[in-house]
Amino acid sequence: MTATSRDASAQLAESPARWTARHVATIANTACERVPLITGGDFAPIGGGIGIWDAWPVQASDGSIARLGDGSSLWMALGAPWFDDPDERHGHARIHLLRHGEGGGWHHLGPAMPDGFSPGSREWSGSARLDRTGRRLTLYFTATGRRGEAAPSFNQRIFAAEAELAADGGAPRLTGWHALREIVIRDPAHYMDPAEGSGSVGTIKAFRDPAWFRDPADGRDYLLFAGSQAGSRSAFNGVIGAAVADPAAPGNWRTLPPLLSADGLNNELERPHIVHHGGRYYLFWSTQAHVFDPAGPIGPTGLYGMVSDRIGSGWEPLNGTGLVCANPREAPCQAYSWLVLPDLSVTSFVDHWGGTFEPGTPRRFGGGFAPFLHLRLDAGRAALA
Incomplete structure (x- = not known):
């Protein structure tokens, strides 16, 4: 291990920051930012006979959104055919490639990886970046289950794979997929084996x-990920984990202790990511009301975050509670999986829209991009712009 990677390991070896019941209990007594109500005219399917969720842009080597020659950008999103029960989509998820035009339109370009390439029975969320040439793409993703398994399992492994971007006329495409490798190895001292959890929605480990995040201060590459705390006595043991790349061998990743723990409070701190803004680091994640410990307190489904002046420690909850914005009260499940982009715009997908979701009633799954939002960040305060 190099001196640089030792320094990074030491920096993140401190006890993780804590997101606690004390923080969440304060939400009820403070002004809560609510995103605008989504109507049927605010979104549309992307085509291709699929619904999409969890999306991310392809990033340039400096962390910005990569642009093609015509100004459009490439995105990836989880996609699956439409089902009467939208929860079934998770068992059929694949990563799809999309093009976002400057005019705002979305174009479906098909599955990102070829059939049979991924080692899982399905593909879950990740991130992607281009190298400095703008032609070689690295995809970081979750391989869930194992290819060919008789019944879907909830084993989750973090992989990388590489492809060439061909964008010379016609629709952009990814070719020559290779270098498939598992890159973040679970450290059992810190992270629970996800196979130990159940497969029911809201309880999956x-x-x-x-x-992926490149620290502008020193050029180190990090991967943030959703994890579950090892050795916890609580069923609600979500953490945000981290790995750091070896500067001498950027393809080698060292798994680090968690950055943030919600042990005893919340089961899933999903799609964690960092944005560097105004000299500070902002750590964001999404979570849902039904994955809080029902003993309370329970926060709304929304975007949450913390702020620090360094990656390894010092994280404090934004707005004193961690809550950045939540779905409207009249449609508490309308959107999910918020991702804050470098320019502070925020993407998410339309989930159960148009009202409350009552158990036993049909779900109104939107399966498309929700209207973009925009944040205003001022030190420890965050609000919708």
């Missing part, structure tokens, strides 16, 4: 959602 995590080792997923790798989000």
Whole structure:
């Protein structure tokens, strides 16, 4: 291990920051930012006979959104055919490639990886970046289950794979997929084996959602991921994990202790990611009301975050509670999986829209991009712009 990677390991070896019941209990007594109500005219399917959720842009080597020659951008999103029960989509998820035009339109370009390439029975969330040439793409993703398994399992492994981007006329495409490798190895001292959890929605344990971040202060590459705390006595033991790349061998990743723990409070701190803004680091994640410990307190389904002046420690909850914004009260499940982009715009997908979701009633799954939001960040305060 190099001196640089030792320094990074030491920096993140401190006890993780804590998101606690004390923080969440304060939400009820403070002004809560609510996102605008989504109507049927605010979104549309992307085509291809699929619904999409969890999306991310392809990033340039400096962390910005990569642009093609015509100004459009490439995105990836989880996609699956439409089902009467939208929860069934998770068992059929594949990563799809999309093009986002400057005019705002979305174009479906098909599955990102070829059939039979992924080692899982399905593909869950990740991130992607281009190298400095803008032609070689690295995809970080979650391989869930194992290819060919008789029944879907919830084993989760974090992989990387590489492809060439061909964008010379016609629709962009990814070719020559290779270098498939498992890159973040679960440390049992810190992270629970996700196979130990159940398969019911809201109780699945995590080792997923790798989000790439390059620290502008020193050029180190990190992956943030959703995990579950090892050795916890609580069923609600979500953490945000981290791995750091070896500067001398950027393809080698060292698994680090968690950055943030919600042990005893919340089961899933999903799609964690970092944005650097105004000299500070902002750590964001999404979570849902039904994955809080029912003994309370329970926060709304929304975007949450913390702020620090360094990656390894010092994280404090934004707005004193961690809550950045939540779905409207009249449609508490309308959107999910918020991702804050470098320009502070925020993407998410339309989930159960148009009202409350009552158990036993049909779900109104939107399966498309929700209207983009925009944040305003001022030190420890965050609000919708």
